[in-house]
Amino acid sequence: MDASSSPQLDRLAGPRRGSALTIDVDGEPIPCFAGETIAVAILTVRSWISQDAVRRRGLYCGIGVCFECVVAVEGVPGIRACITLVHEGMFVQTRLDAEIDA
Numbered sequence: 001m002d003a004s005s006s007p008q009l010d011r012l013a014g015p016r017r018g019s020a021l022t023i024d025v026d027g028e029p030i031p032c033f034a035g036e037t038i039a040v041a042i043l044t045v046r047s048w049i050s051q052d053a054v055r056r057r058g059l060y061c062g063i064g065v066c067f068e069c070v071v072a073v074e075g076v077p078g079i080r081a082c083i084t085l086v087h088e089g090m091f092v093q094t095r096l097d098a099e100i101d102a
């Protein structure tokens, strides 16, 4: 019996991922998968999501309520990384105190 013939065994086969893609985070290419959020993509390569002049910020609620994870996407600030899905070539800025380039 292969994993595709049984829902129970299918779960044991591991997570299914969307297609592989790359986003740009502060000029660094980060590999990720379609269907993941920006937060997941960033947290695969480091332990924090964004930073300002005072501190680094991470994931707090993870459901879009607290705004702890805000980043700028394509020059638009205030985007919650925990509820925003990645797309190929997405440009993310995580320095909250940096000037936003449109």
Ligand code: FES
Binding pocket: 058, 059, 060, 061, 062, 063, 064, 065, 066, 067, 068, 069, 070, 080, 081, 082, 083
């Ligand atoms: S972690 Fe709370 S809004 Fe993203």
